[in-house]
Amino acid sequence: MKGAEALLKALEREGVEVIFGHPGGAIMPVYDALYDSPIRHILVRHEQGGIHAATGYARASGRVGVVMATSGPGALNLVTGLADAFMDSTPVVAITGNVPRALIGTDAFQEADVTGVTMPITKHNYLVQEVNDIPRVVREAFHIASTGRPGPVLIDLPKDVQLSEFTGTFQVELDLPGYKPTTKGHPKQIERALDALEKAERPVLMVGGGAQHAHGELLAFAEKTGIPVITTLMGLGAFPGNHPLWLGMPGMHGTVAANRAIHHADLILAIGLRFDDRVTGKVSRFAPHAHTIIHVDIDPAEIGKLVRTHVPIVGDARSVLREMLKGAKPLKLASWWRQLEEWRTRHPLRWKPRPHLQSQEVIRAFAEATGGHAIVTTGVGQHQMFAAQFFPVTRARSFITSGGLGTMGVGLPFAIGAKVARPEELVIDFDGDGSFQMTLQELATVVKYKLDVKVVILNNGYLGMVRQWQDLFHAKRYSEVYLADSNPDFARLAEAYGIKGVRVERKEDLMKGVEAVLNADGPVVAEFKVYHEEGVFPMIPAGGAAEDMILEHPEEREEVEA
Amino acid sequence: MRHVISVLVQDHPRVLNRITSLFARRGFNLESLAVGTTHVPGLSRISLVVSGDDHTLEQVEKQLNRLIEVLKVTDHSEPHVERELVLAKVHVAGVEERLAVKDIQEAFRARVVDVAQKSLILELTGDSKKIDSFIEALRPYGILEVMRTGAVAMSRGERTLKVREKREAV
Numbered sequence: 001m002k003g004a005e006a007l008l009k010a011l012e013r014e015g016v017e018v019i020f021g022h023p024g025g026a027i028m029p030v031y032d033a034l035y036d037s038p039i040r041h042i043l044v045r046h047e048q049g050g051i052h053a054a055t056g057y058a059r060a061s062g063r064v065g066v067v068m069a070t071s072g073p074g075a076l077n078l079v080t081g082l083a084d085a086f087m088d089s090t091p092v093v094a095i096t097g098n099v100p101r102a103l104i105g106t107d108a109f110q111e112a113d114v115t116g117v118t119m120p121i122t123k124h125n126y127l128v129q130e131v132n133d134i135p136r137v138v139r140e141a142f143h144i145a146s147t148g149r150p151g152p153v154l155i156d157l158p159k160d161v162q163l164s165e166f167t168g169t170f171q172v173e174l175d176l177p178g179y180k181p182t183t184k185g186h187p188k189q190i191e192r193a194l195d196a197l198e199k200a201e202r203p204v205l206m207v208g209g210g211a212q213h214a215h216g217e218l219l220a221f222a223e224k225t226g227i228p229v230i231t232t233l234m235g236l237g238a239f240p241g242n243h244p245l246w247l248g249m250p251g252m253h254g255t256v257a258a259n260r261a262i263h264h265a266d267l268i269l270a271i272g273l274r275f276d277d278r279v280t281g282k283v284s285r286f287a288p289h290a291h292t293i294i295h296v297d298i299d300p301a302e303i304g305k306l307v308r309t310h311v312p313i314v315g316d317a318r319s320v321l322r323e324m325l326k327g328a329k330p331l332k333l334a335s336w337w338r339q340l341e342e343w344r345t346r347h348p349l350r351w352k353p354r355p356h357l358q359s360q361e362v363i364r365a366f367a368e369a370t371g372g373h374a375i376v377t378t379g380v381g382q383h384q385m386f387a388a389q390f391f392p393v394t395r396a397r398s399f400i401t402s403g404g405l406g407t408m409g410v411g412l413p414f415a416i417g418a419k420v421a422r423p424e425e426l427v428i429d430f431d432g433d434g435s436f437q438m439t440l441q442e443l444a445t446v447v448k449y450k451l452d453v454k455v456v457i458l459n460n461g462y463l464g465m466v467r468q469w470q471d472l473f474h475a476k477r478y479s480e481v482y483l484a485d486s487n488p489d490f491a492r493l494a495e496a497y498g499i500k501g502v503r504v505e506r507k508e509d510l511m512k513g514v515e516a517v518l519n520a521d522g523p524v525v526a527e528f529k530v531y532h533e534e535g536v537f538p539m540i541p542a543g544g545a546a547e548d549m550i551l552e553h554p555e556e557r558e559e560v561e562a
Numbered sequence: 563m564r565h566v567i568s569v570l571v572q573d574h575p576r577v578l579n580r581i582t583s584l585f586a587r588r589g590f591n592l593e594s595l596a597v598g599t600t601h602v603p604g605l606s607r608i609s610l611v612v613s614g615d616d617h618t619l620e621q622v623e624k625q626l627n628r629l630i631e632v633l634k635v636t637d638h639s640e641p642h643v644e645r646e647l648v649l650a651k652v653h654v655a656g657v658e659e660r661l662a663v664k665d666i667q668e669a670f671r672a673r674v675v676d677v678a679q680k681s682l683i684l685e686l687t688g689d690s691k692k693i694d695s696f697i698e699a700l701r702p703y704g705i706l707e708v709m710r711t712g713a714v715a716m717s718r719g720e721r722t723l724k725v726r727e728k729r730e731a732v
Contacts, residue, residue, distance in 0.1 A: 119580060120587050124630045127575070144630060178572060178633040301624035304617075 003131040004029035006166040007095070007157065008037045010138035013170060016066050018042060018057070018420055019095075020050040024070025026110060027097030029162035042420060042449060045441040047074050049413040051081025052439070055090050056410075056417025059400045060375055060425075062213060064091045064146050065417060071098045072110035075156070076117065080407060082152045083121040087404025088209060088234060091150035093141050094122075100160035101129065114156050123151030131161050132168030139172050148181030149210070149299040181298060185315030185323055193269065193311045194327045196292045200267035202336045203227050206250065209234030209403065210272020210297060210317050215396035217321035218271075219243075225331050228340055230258045232273050233388055236399040241372060241392025247340065248349070251279040252540050253385040256347035256549065259538075261340055263546035267292045272317040274299075275306040276404065277542075283307060285545035296320050347538075349389050352556060356531040357507045359383055359458040363390040363430060365514045366456065374426040375400065375418045379411035379435025382464035385536040387430040409438025415453040416445055426454070426518075433459040433487055433527075443497045446523050454517050455525045457490050460532045468535045472554075484532070494525030502526035564593070565619055566644055566715045569608040569626055570634040570723045573599065577631045581608065584629065590614065590622050594646075594690075594712030605633070607723070609714040611690070634723045641718045644689045647711045649675070650697060651683045653704035666699045681706060689713070 001009075007030055011019070018040045023031040034041055044050040047069045054065030069075050075096035085092045099108040115127045124144050126137045134157075141153040197203055205227045211218055215238050222229050222245050229239045230250050239246055248255030250262055262268065268290045273279070274297070280286040283306055287293065294311040295303045303312040313320055351360040363386050366374075376391050377400045378384040384401055393399045400418055402410045415429035436457050446453055461484025470478050491501030500520050504513035504527070517526045539550045551557075571577050578597060585592045593611040600607050612622055619637060626635045638644075654660045660682070667674060667684055670692070676683035686696050690713050697708060717723075 115576065116579070119576075119583055176630060179630045299628070301621065301628055305621060305624075 001166045002029060002033065002162065003134055003157070003164050003166050004033040004162040006131065006134045006168070007138065007162070008033050008039060009170060010135045011039060011066065012037070013135075014064070014138060014142045016064075019066045019068050020044055020053040020057070020417065021068030022047050022050055022070070022074060024074045024097065024110070026071035026099055026159045027068060027074070027095075027157075027162075029159065030068065030095070030097070030157070042416070042445065044413070045444045046439065047077035048081055048409070049416070049439050049442040049445065051078045051092065051094060052084070052407075052410045052413030053417035053420070053442075053445070054092050054094075055081060055085045056377060056400055056414035057421040058085075058090050058092055058417070059414070060397050060418035061421035062397060063421070064093055064142055066093050066095070068095045069097070070110065071096060071114070072112040075114040076112055079117065079121065080405075082118055082154065084402050084405040084407045084410065085152040086121045086123065088402065089150050090152065091145040092152040093145050094152060094154045096154065096156050097162070098127070098156045098158045101158045102160070104158065115154065118154050121152070122154050125154040125156065127156045128158070128161055131164035131166050134166065135168060135170045136172040139174060140176060143174055143176070144179065148179070182300070182314045183298065183316040183319050185296065185313040185320035187323070189311055189313045190320065190323050191327070193294045193313060194324060196267060196294065196311060197225070197227075197269065197331065198329060200292065200331070201333075202265050202289075203267040203269060203331065203333070204247075204261045204265045205229045206232070206262070206268055206270045206273060207235040207238050208232045208271065208273025209238075211235060211238045212396050214272070214318035214321050215239065217318055217325060221321050221325050221328060224325065224328050226333055227269070227331060228261055228337070230261065232276070232279055232403070233401060234403040235273065236388060237393040237396050240394045242394055247344065249388055251276075251281070252542070253389065253536050253538065255344075255349060256538055256551070257340055257344040259540070259546040259549060260343050262287050263289070264339070265290050267294070269294045269296070271296045271321070272298075274302045280307065281540050281545045281548070282543050285547075347551065351534075352552065354531050355507070357504065357510060357528060359386045359460070359528075359530045359534060360390050362456065362458060362510065362528045362530065363387055365510055366428060367391045369514050369518055370426060374398070374428050375422060377401065377411050377414035377418055377427065377429045379429075379431040379438075380406045380408045381432040381435050382460070382468065382534070382536050383430050383432040383435070383458040385465075386458070391430070408435040411435055412439050412442045412446075412453075412455060415455070416442060416451055419451045419453050420449075427452070428454045428456060431455060431457050432464060433457055433461065433483055433490070434463045436490075440493070443494065443499060443525070447497050447499060451523060453523050454520070455523070456517060457525065457527045458530050459487065459490065459527050460530050460534065461487065462532055464534070465536070467533075471533075471535065473541070490525055490527035500524045503529070505529045563613065563615065565612050565614070566638045566642070566713055567610040567612060567622065568636045568638065568715055568723055569610065569632060570600075571606050571608060572631040572633065573604050573606040574631050577606070578608070580629055580631070581626065584625055588621070588625060590618065594710075596712040596714045598714075609712065611713050636717070636723055638715050638717060640721065642715050643718060644713050644715045645687050646690050646693050646713045647685070647687050648693045648696065649683055649685055649709045650700055650705060651681055651707040652700050653681055653706050655680065659703055663700065663703055666696070670696045670699070672696065
């Protein structure tokens with residue numbers, strides 16, 4: 001058995017069923033072995049599409065996503081996707097070929113120091129020097145990627161190692177003396193947290209992506225205590241978006257109710273989130289009345305990194321919530337809820353109706369037509385925020401977006417990965433005309449594997465989020481954001497790939513368009529030409545605080561807010 | 563504030579690279595770094611001198627601990643022994659200078675490890691402050707070269723950088 005076959009055997013032993021990838025010279029022995037392997041391979045058109053698809057697969061399934069690429073340029077095309085997976089704590093294993101060991105460090109053809117380059121954006125990485133190390137390295141890589149705070153791990157495999165005769169064993173013991181994540185929360189701290197919670201008058205529960213797997217416990221805990229729940233962009237779906245205890249998303253484009261709740265809260269119970277600046281705004285003005293902040297996170301380095309923490313609990317969200325559930329009592333929050341209800345009913349998410357078709361109503365129409373029952377992926381930009389605001393997902397692992405890195409172009413490959421992971425689900429990619437064009441070549445992957453994904457492009461002819469910032473903070477100097485003069489006809493582009501194309505330009509055709517997308521038998525690319533100068537509101541300007549929230553465009557304000 | 567940190571790591575390729583790149587990208591201020599093997603095969607020990615406030619130091623420790631190959635991190639706030647080695651090559655123009663340098667050598671209990679016609683190499687071990695003063699004392703005579711190792715540190719008494727209960731202390 002050659003090293004390449006040993007690699008695939010080791011992957012099989014980890015339960016890998018599918019690899020997203022693109023072949024090339026330095027990984028060819030593995031692709032040769034793949035020819036006889038039961039592992040399915042999805043050929044993407046760009047390695048970036050491959051890693052985003054693996055990320056989408058991992059996010060939708062909770063399992064480790066696997067991507068493969070060749071050395072040098074192939075491996076370096078993974079960089080953005082690795083950083084994206086790292087920022088959003090996604091378990092991904094990337095396998096890259098490298099030049100033969102004898103050529104490493106000689107500036108050989110297609111050589112790059114991939115382990116060096118990816119060091120800051122992976123949880124760990126390996127350069128395999130000995131063929132018999134392959135099973136151990138694969139075992140460790142999957143263990144590291146999927147346990148503790150999940151993250152991407154890269155395995156770089158020189159070509160001659162892939163071709164060497166494997167004489168080792170697959171029976172390997174994990175021996176990682178420096179890696180022992182704490183999963184069980186400290187009982188004393190949990191007790192302190194429960195005591196503080198019981199005394200709190202205005203508590204809020206903030207939930208991030210680290211609690212996606214704890215949705216059952218979260219629901220039980222919230223319902224038992226009656227605490228209001230806020231989910232971050234990464235936490236969307238971890239708590240049902242149609243639940244009466246849910247206040248929405250916090251932060252820059254969060255709801256008034258969520259942001260005011262945090263601003264006025266006397267206690268914050270934060271679970272599986274890292275207090276990103278898009279959530280906190282200016283940290284020194286974040287939650288000024290919270291005399292108790294309880295932070296539950298599996299990564300000790302996140303606790304106290306940005307926000308002062310009074311009760312730190314290092315542990316897995318699910319395990320900690322189970323423990324907390326045992327001692328939790330119904331809280332007396334009637335007057336707090338009266339206040340929250342007032343904010344919620346007075347300032348719901350809304351948009352200013354215009355004669356033109358609008359992104360918000362397109363997303364709302366899809367949400368209503370599907371009952372929120374779909375896996376939503378998004379690119380990055382205004383459409384992403386509109387999707388987060390107006391498509392309230394009800395189930396965990398159903399809102400897949402690039403939170404930390406904000407990577408444009410992830411929407412389509414995320415959708416591909418999600419569809420491969422959960423083929424029975426309806427998968428909708430809400431994308432922007434700018435974002436979609438960063439990875440649109442993956443339409444070929446959609447065609448090749450007959451993946452039934454629905455791509456909904458909200459085409460406003462602009463890099464809309466940049467335009468919005470230029471509008472508000474750069475005196476409307478719209479520098480290099482206009483796309484409409486050079487955008488393709490997206491419906492015809494889809495047709496060129498053999499995919500059904502839909503175009504909707506007028507408000508009155510909205511429902512017809514939604515039905516055309518949802519009733520299509522197979523993949524669709526639908527272009528909705530939306531109002532070109534829409535802004536995402538509410539908005540807290542970067543570096544602002546909850547009190548600085550802008551509810552609508554300053555020039556369109558009708559009433560002065562109290 | 564200045565802190566001396568000991569880090570016990572698995573002796574793998576690139577582990578030092580992981581540590582230094584962590585300091586670079588998180589903006590931690592690394593003043594010195596000294597690495598060497600231990601008596602346990604496969605384990606190395608690193609001494610770092612870092613400056614920063616309590617919050618920074620907490621992050622330094624936590625971020626170091628996140629690295630898979632890092633087994634143990636200790637901030638030496640407790641009584642500890644700290645040493646640094648320096649080699650200093652000094653220009654000595656004539657007999658008078660040679661005698662003066664010899665006075666400094668004796669005062670600091672340094673050793674002469676190389677003698678040439680117009681230069682001497684002196685060796686000194688001590689804490690970093692002592693080394694600083696030594697170099698300042700030599701400066702008027704014309705320092706040709708200085709090589710410092712960076713501080714190494716160890717806790718006093720029974721305290722050790724333990725890995726596991728079963729494994730030998732390092």
